[in-house]
Amino acid sequence: MCSDLRPYYNSNKIGEGGFGSVYKGQLSDRTVVAVKQLSSKSRQGNREFVNEIGLISGLQHPNLVKLFGCCVEGNQLLLVYEYMENNCLAHTLFGSGASTLKLDWATRQKICVGIARGLAFLHEESTPRIVHRDIKATNVLLDWELNAKISDFGLAKLKEEENTHISTRVVGTIGYMAPEYAL
Structure with missing residues (x-):
């Protein structure tokens, strides 16, 4: 995948987040993609990178962004997604x-x-069942027809049937989580 990827790093930057920068790129077959590059200053780390790959690589649903693959070369970590023409809901x-x-x-x-x-699929229909834990307008992408697609699964976790709300650490974005969860 890395050798097939031709991102235009400086001129095609389309976003920035806690993970790093996102660029518009193109595969050798001319498929337009979004390339998420882990920043060395990222608030998220290798664990979230691996988590995202592990949780969504096998999932397909019309309301989840599709992960095409990943690249790991040296200290460079890239995630390659389908390109969303209308950016994120927050931008709109x-x-x-x-x-x-x-x-x-x-x-x-x-x-x-x-x-x-998308959330119903993750919580009730997917195998394994997944809790996203960071739903917010910047993590909802819009395709060319304005269909919503959930993205950014770095903080997601497998849903445990017997412990649906118990966690030893609070994750997510403050302001987008229920106050009782943060407490």
């Missing part, structure tokens, strides 16, 4: 005028239902 809702999308109520409902379907 809260962007600084850069987004020209105007979401009517029917489209907003379609996005909400897509998120719910």
Whole structure:
């Protein structure tokens, strides 16, 4: 996969997050992809990188972003995803005028239902069952038809039937988690 990947690192940066930078790239077969590059200053680490690969590499659902593969060369860690033409939901809702999308109520409902379907799949239908633990507008991507796709599974965990809410550490983004969970 690494030799097939031709990202345009400086001119095609499309985002930045806790993980590192995201770039628009192209595979040798001309498939357009999003390349997530782990930053050496990342708040997330190797554990989240491996977690993301392990949890979603085998999952396919219309409301989950598709992971094409990963690259590990030296200290460079890359995740290769399908490209989402309309960036993330946060960019559309809260962007600084850069987004020209105007979401009517029917489209907003379609996005909400897509998120719910993705979460229902993860919680009830997938094998193994998965709890995402970091749902927020920046982790919901929109394709060219404004279909919602859940992304960023670095903090996800396998759902344990007998311990559905017990955890020894709090994970997620403060402000997007239930207050009782953080307490």
